[in-house]
Amino acid sequence: MKAYHLESFGSINGIRLREQAIPALQAHDVLVKIKAASINRRDQYILHQTYPLPARADIIPLSDGAGEVVAVGKDVTRFAVGDRVMGNYFVRWRAGRIGMDIMDQLGCTRDGMLAEYAVLHEDSVVQVPAHLSYAEASTLPCSALTAWSALTNVRAGDTVLTIGSGGVSVFVIQFAKTLGAKVFVLTSREEKIEKLKALGADHVLNYKTNSTWSKAILELTHGTGVNLVVETGGIDTVAQSVQAVAMGGEIALLSPATTLGKVDVVDARAILTPLFVRCITLQPRFVGSRLAFEAMNRAIEQHNLHPLIAKTFSFDAARDAYHYLAAGEVMGKIVIAME
Numbered sequence: 001m002k003a004y005h006l007e008s009f010g011s012i013n014g015i016r017l018r019e020q021a022i023p024a025l026q027a028h029d030v031l032v033k034i035k036a037a038s039i040n041r042r043d044q045y046i047l048h049q050t051y052p053l054p055a056r057a058d059i060i061p062l063s064d065g066a067g068e069v070v071a072v073g074k075d076v077t078r079f080a081v082g083d084r085v086m087g088n089y090f091v092r093w094r095a096g097r098i099g100m101d102i103m104d105q106l107g108c109t110r111d112g113m114l115a116e117y118a119v120l121h122e123d124s125v126v127q128v129p130a131h132l133s134y135a136e137a138s139t140l141p142c143s144a145l146t147a148w149s150a151l152t153n154v155r156a157g158d159t160v161l162t163i164g165s166g167g168v169s170v171f172v173i174q175f176a177k178t179l180g181a182k183v184f185v186l187t188s189r190e191e192k193i194e195k196l197k198a199l200g201a202d203h204v205l206n207y208k209t210n211s212t213w214s215k216a217i218l219e220l221t222h223g224t225g226v227n228l229v230v231e232t233g234g235i236d237t238v239a240q241s242v243q244a245v246a247m248g249g250e251i252a253l254l255s256p257a258t259t260l261g262k263v264d265v266v267d268a269r270a271i272l273t274p275l276f277v278r279c280i281t282l283q284p285r286f287v288g289s290r291l292a293f294e295a296m297n298r299a300i301e302q303h304n305l306h307p308l309i310a311k312t313f314s315f316d317a318a319r320d321a322y323h324y325l326a327a328g329e330v331m332g333k334i335v336i337a338m339e
Helices: 041-047 142-152 167-178 192-200 213-220 238-244 268-277 291-300 313-327
Strands: 001-006 015-020 031-037 064-072 082-089 117-121 126-127 159-163 182-187 203-206 226-231 243-252 281-283 309-314 334-336
Touching: 001 192, 015 313, 015 334, 031 213, 031 313, 041 313, 064 117, 082 334, 117 334, 142 167, 142 226, 142 291, 159 167, 167 192, 167 203, 167 226, 182 192, 182 213, 203 213, 213 238, 226 238, 226 291, 226 313, 238 243, 238 268, 313 334
Parallel strands: 159 182, 159 226, 182 203, 226 243, 243 281, 309 334
Antiparallel strands: 001 015, 031 064, 031 117, 031 334, 064 082, 082 126
């Protein structure tokens, strides 16, 4: 089979395509012919060794992919040949709390999906929602499940703010609307405003022309603030996120990195004091378990949701997908089609 390997860190040129044997199946493994994969910002972090979990040398990249089961181990009971499946981001996290003993991840410590075939333990595999294509399904394991987990405490009538228009933020908009929430979105591009509203956003602000956007959010919520901020911006936006969230609200922290621009020095008191005084919860959200993945997929089927794909690359042009993501300003997901 053909598979990409991360032969050296620090440069997209270090991702090399090689021929290799298909790995042997163990008793509880399934062999998946990958039809499509998708790339996440996390894959850039791994490439540049800024991801919190060190990647294994010579790893096959990408956590996200979807394909068809073409062979099963002798003791497999959950899947059969012909099933359409995706791998779970955390290969050993079935349910409950995450722990260091179950931190293994596809495309990081375990070989990922940027290959023609993948061998996965049956307990780390889930069914593709029936109405989705392989390309659409390939976008779900990281971005969609992260968005789903961030919205854990959202109820009908709540207000949600998400930052940016990448894969996670688009899924936040889609999921939050199915929950009956009002959604606020920040973007840096005027041309994206109407597109984001078409996805379901109720209010869209340009954070470059509204540098004190937290004040604008307070005005739009009549001084109350939003119930939840899905904080995708990281260090350079969290101080304003604290100002934009309501009393007793929550900030779902998805990344500690800086992503929207040059960060200023932040006074810790500007963050910690309002967190304490207004009883705000700052909660990291890190993708999710297999059972959470399956619950999300049921919701996707029930509401007939379709992921937004920004651009598709061929398998041979997989490194171009990395370049496209690195250029920024992507709205939705980037897919690599194997066929």
